[in-house]
Amino acid sequence: MQILNDIPERKYIEAETFLAFLGIYEDKKRERGYKKGLKRLKDYIKGKTCIEAGAGFGIFSEYLVKLGAKKVYAIESNRLAFNVLKENVAKYEQIIPIRSRIENFKPREEISLLIHDFFGNLLYDESLFALENLKFKPRRVFPNIAKLRYAVVNANKYYDDCITKNVIKQLSGMLISDLFLELKDSWQGTALEWQYPEGLKKYQIKLPYENLEDLLLVFGLQIYDDDLKIAEAGKDSNWSLVWTPVNANIFNLDFKIDKNHGYVKVKIEWTN
Ligand SMILES: C[S@@+](CC[C@H](N)C(=O)[O-])C[C@H]1O[C@@H](n2cnc3c(N)ncnc32)[C@H](O)[C@@H]1O
Secondary structure, three states, X not given: OOOOOOOOHHHHHHHHHHHHHHHHHHOHXXXXXXXXXXXXXXXXXXXXXXXXXXXXXXXXXXXXHHOOOOEEEEEEOOHHHXXXXXXXXXXXXXXXXXXXXXXXXXXXXXXXXXXXXXXXXXXXXXXXXXXXXXXXXXXXXXXXXEEEXXXXXXXXXXXXOOOOHHXXXXXXXXXXXXXXXXXXXXXXXXXXXXXXXXXXEEOOOEOOOOOOOOEEEEEEEEEEEOOEEEEEEOOEOXXXXXXXXXXXXXXXXEEEEEOOOOEXXXXXXXXO
C-alpha cells in the first residue's frame, strides 16, 4: 500500500508506518506461532501484570487476557495504530492502552512479562533497540531469542525471466528483500543472534570462495522463545528473505540507530 497524494510530511510518516504494519495481520502463521508460544506460558501469565510493547491492534494483548493476565499495558507509539488499538481493546477492563514509545513508559508495579514483535527482516533493523532502553526491567520477555541465518547460493539456480544475471549485477552492495521468495538451499550458519537481556551478538564469518561470480548471500530471520520456534522468514509472510551479491569473503552488517526518529539504518560492508 502506498499514499499517492501530497500530504504534510509528519502525517505521511505516521501513515506510512501504519500502512507498513497492516501486513502483519494477514500473516496468520505468525499469529499462530505467537499464540502457541504464549499458551506455553499460561501458568506463568495467570494473575500477572504484562506489557505488549508496540501493541499494534492489540491482538496479543487480548490473548494475554484470555490466558488469565490480571492487567496488560498495551503501549503503542503510532497515532493511527493507537486509535485502532483503543477501540479494539475497549471491552477489556484489564487492558490499558497507552500512546507512548515503550522507552518512555515507566510502570509503577513489577512487570512479569513483556511481549513484542520488534523484529525486522535483518533482525535488528526495526525496533529491538528499544528493549535496551527501557525504564523498567521485565522479569520475562517473549519472544526472547532471534537468529539471522545466512547461506551463500549459486544464483544460476535462482535466475528467472525477470531476475537475470544482468539484473543481479546492478544490485551490488544492496540488501534486497523478496528478490526471490524461496530458499532452495539450506542455511549454512548464523550471522547475528539476539537474546534478551544480553542483546545483539555478531559472528565474524569468513566465506571460503575464490571465484565470487554468480554467488548470492541470503539472510533469513528465525524467532524463538527458548527452544520453541515462533516464526521464520520465507515461511511466515511477514518476514522476507534478504539477498545481496557476494562482493568479497568477509561481510559485516552495521546498524545505526536514530533514537529520535525511531528507525535503524543498515549497512553491509565487504572486505577480503
Ligand atoms: C510489527 S508491529 C507488532 C504489533 C503487535 N505487537 C503484533 O504483534 O500484532 C510493531 C508495532 O510496534 C510499534 N512500535 C515500534 N516501535 C515502538 C516503540 N519504540 N514504542 C512503542 N511502539 C512501537 C509500531 O508502531 C507497530 O505498531
